[in-house]
Amino acid sequence: MPESIVTIRNVSKSYGKHLVLDDISFDVPAGKIVGLLGANGCGKTTLMKIITGLIHDYSGEVLIAGHRPGVYSKARVAFLSDRSYLAEWFKTEDAIDYFDDFFEDFDRPKAMELTKRFGLDLKQRVKTMSKGMQEKVRLLLVMSRRAELYVMDEPLGGVDPAARSVILDIIMKNYADNSTLLLSTHQVHDLEQSFNHIIILGHGKVLLSSDIYDIRMQGLSVEEKYREVYGNAWEVD
Helix, strand or coil: CCCEEEEEEEEEEEECCEEEEEEEEEEEECCCEEEEECCCCCCHHHHHHHHCCCCCCCEEEEEECCECCCHHHHCCEEEECCCCCCCCCCEHHHHHHHHHHHCCCECHHHHHHHHHHCCCCCCCEHHHCCHHHHHHHHHHHHHCECCCEEEEECCCCCCCHHHHHHHHHHHHHHCCCCCEEEEECCCHHHHCCCCCEEEEEECCEEEEEEEHHHHHHCCCCHHHHHHHHHHHHCCCC
8 A cells, every 4th residue: 555645746726816725735644544624714625626636727736546636536536525416306316326327436235224324215305305414415425435535525514413423433434444534624522533644724834744643642632733733823923
């Protein structure tokens, strides 16, 4: 297994005059659970869309397992976005059929198992589902792939606190062996025991990229390190 699954070198991205990512470089270690942390608007979602090939107008180099984002990477990367991409007329079974046809690594039996676990109706249309139910459909689709890299944008965002542990358990038990999990989150406390590595974004820069072991050796929790790094970044001389 290579040391890194994602390589980012000198990547910048702007929306008009607003610079969101400013010449950032880092690696996402392979086979790890990596937390992508930072405040709203720091560029987490933009970065994930670049990694998954949804945004192309950026400068710098991005490699997924040694390949630029494209057909190769999309066949190996499973993306859970923060917004629904399912047609309103889709039934749950239609969404499963769509992924089964589109992705060679899709595990249909697992999808059916997760449908039952989530209590979803195969015949119900997306437009009649609550936001929470739609999130469950998108999650089961992503977790039913045997991907090399799972990219998840706020998988616990908007989830009832009582359901977070259940959703997190499903994610941790269903992603493919030896794959990499890259999650952006504000729920640092809920996820910090799962992380092997964290990347903190702020001011368009990478404020920290660190193995969790190194943080523990400082006698700090991930949440404490996050507050320390972000607090220092906002200090003005």
